[in-house]
Amino acid sequence: MSEVTTKNTEVEPAPRQNTLIRDILAGGAVRAFLAIVLAMLIGGLLIATTSPSVQSALGYFFQRPADTFSAIWEAISGAYAALFRGAIYNYNAPNFLRAIKPITDTLNFATPLIAAGLGVALAFRVGLFNIGGRGQMLMGVAAGATVAFTVQAPIFIHLPLTIIAGLIGGMVWGGLVGFLKAKTGAHEVIMTIMLNFIAYYFISWLLATPGLLQRPGGSQPISAPTPETARFPLLFTAPLSVNAGFLVSLLAVLFVWWLIERSSLGFRMRAVGENPHAARAAGVNVGRTIVYAMGIAGALAGLAGINQMSGTITSGFENGIDAGIGFDAITVALLGRSRAFGVLWAGLLFGALKAGSFTMQTSQDIPVDIVLVVQALIVLFIAAPPLIRAIFFLPKEGSKTRTPRVKNAKKEVAA
Template identity: 50%
Template sequence: MSDKTPQDPLEQAESPSPVPAPATEQPPAEAPDGADSVLRKIFTGSGMVSVLAVLLALIIGGLLIASTDQRVEATAGYLFARPADFFGAVWSAATRSYVALFQGSVFNPRGSGLAGQIAPLMETLTIATPLITAGLGVALAFRAGLFNIGAQGQIIIAGILASWVGFALHLPLGLHLLLVLVAGVVGGAIWGGIVGLLKARTGAHEVIVTIMFNYIALYLVRYLLDTPAFQRPGETTPISPILDATAVYPQIFGSQYRLHLGFLLAIAATVFVWWLLNRSTIGFEFRAVGANPKASLTAGINVSRATVLVMAIAGGLAGLSGVAQVAGTEKVLTDGVAATYGFDAITVALLGRSSPWGTFAAGVLFGAFRAGAVQMQIQTGTPIDIVLVVQSLIVLFIAAPPLVRAVFGLNPRKKKPATAGTSRKAASTGGAA
């Protein structure tokens, strides 16, 4: 009998052979189109980059605020003699403005009672409501590989239909509001679904089509507001009649705040989009089409149907923003019903990395910027435009993740190349992908 024990099969596989077999190389994956690859990296990058992009934008915004402060200009004259005065003035100018921004958007300790102290937060949530729902529409489309910049037009069409149902029909409470909501969502869904249909049937690029649809919706609402069907009697300005009381969103916490039912619907829409993308079959198809349309088609997924459906749902989500405008805050239809919510929704989805809850948080953040800008200007004299500068800087840094990582010293980890030994070990253990 031999004293040698049998060698383990795995050890035999790992032991060097007289003629080492070359490691099998996997064929390189087919690279996506250049534009799609860039957009996908921008929209689906690390969440930490988003947070740092906001922080970096606030820092630069603070420096811009300080550059226009009179005390900073005065201390800059003797910077080298007393540098502490200069840097103290810079810190004071930036922090005073941001504290005023916080007090105007989240909590004002000088308010009368708790109701007055949380009034800024209620206003922030009110402004954030259309940003959230429109941002969800943009984010959902991108998860399916589509760049929906038509939220502006979808909001307008939804506002047209919802307002007409609100002031032209006189129905009981509950039923009237439900029809207003349905009309707005269906209007936005149709406006977005047409884009998806053109994309699926003719190959028309959704960016070009949505841009044109935005202009069509804008000029359509301007035309309708000059017609007897939409113009308020006795008015020469383009404004519709006031919506019936039965067609208006109720205030959640009473008439002292503008926060209305639309915010709860925005939360419900966020949950719906999360469920759709992560728990439903159609959501899996959306994500598969967004990752690789050709592979999805080979796997049996109806890419054309997914394109039409995702654009229709995205339009319906943006339609919620139109309903929130006419039935929640404005109570009337004007040609400025969409304001800039449709375009800001792109930034919100960008900052939220196209995830439902990330988009929700980004919408609240941008709502806080808008709500607090007025208070910041009143208290410190800082121009409101500085908020637009900060928002623009956020977009810039979100679109350039390597720049943000370089500023904060966050170098991405590089994958170690596979060695021949590890390849043979993977092969022996059946670890093929």
């Protein structure tokens, strides 16, 4: 008998704290946060390059380079400080109410974005690309305005009827897409684009026709002011601007969360979104599920339209009352990763960007388009996780951390 000594390399798992850190870094929340940070950094570079003071300092950079860096810092810090003052807290305000008014403006801008974003996110979870938020909003406004201008009742009756009418208007417009897709296989992107145009020209006709939605005694395509009993009441006294529509949007967030994560219908929706063929084989009625999903998504977009008519634009609306929210909702849904509470935070972020952009423009003379560029960059980075991982050296999602450790093993081999 002879003894042969060999080395056997074994790999043991890394300590638990290392695995936890790796899981956090590989998560979607960290990628979303880093995408926002990177977009803000690039936005800061754009602000600096377009600043007249920076351009002037660059003319004598080699004589006094410190002036250039100082101008860059002042331009970027001044812009984002103005964004903060316009979106969160105005520390230059003369009193407390004026100081906290920006946060209420943010909530006001975020309210329709959250509702419409939920509609897009819900469709995403079912594997559908709903870019018909604009048309669904406009049809919700058309239905809600019909009830608002024809019904006379106390606010506790009139306002709920207006909301329900808006939900039904959006539901019919979204459900039509789901029905056609389920029955004919038509692509939802093409249908929603076409229905957006139909809804736009339909509400334009309503606003231009006397006796329908056109303001009585006028000739312009604009509606009468929303009746007081069909408006969302303010949650606080002036100058704070947030209204009860924000609370309705929060209820919509809870409803979508329960629907997708806790209900049997939500389970079927997620199954269809993951694999419609497997869901059909498991006994799920795929066509009916698609109709339900698009109908509910349309209702949520209709709620966003009612938020505009009864909360934001109460002095009379035109055919552009959607204000691009239907398309911004796609961005919100992407940033929120199609999760109800993710959409809530994404809507608040974009509401803050919109509210703060006006202060940036007035106090720092920075174009509002800079904020739009930042929003577009956020979408770009969110939609490209490998790019974020490459820039910040993040681990891949689902990868495991292991630390190689070498152990010596002895084996006896018969000669």
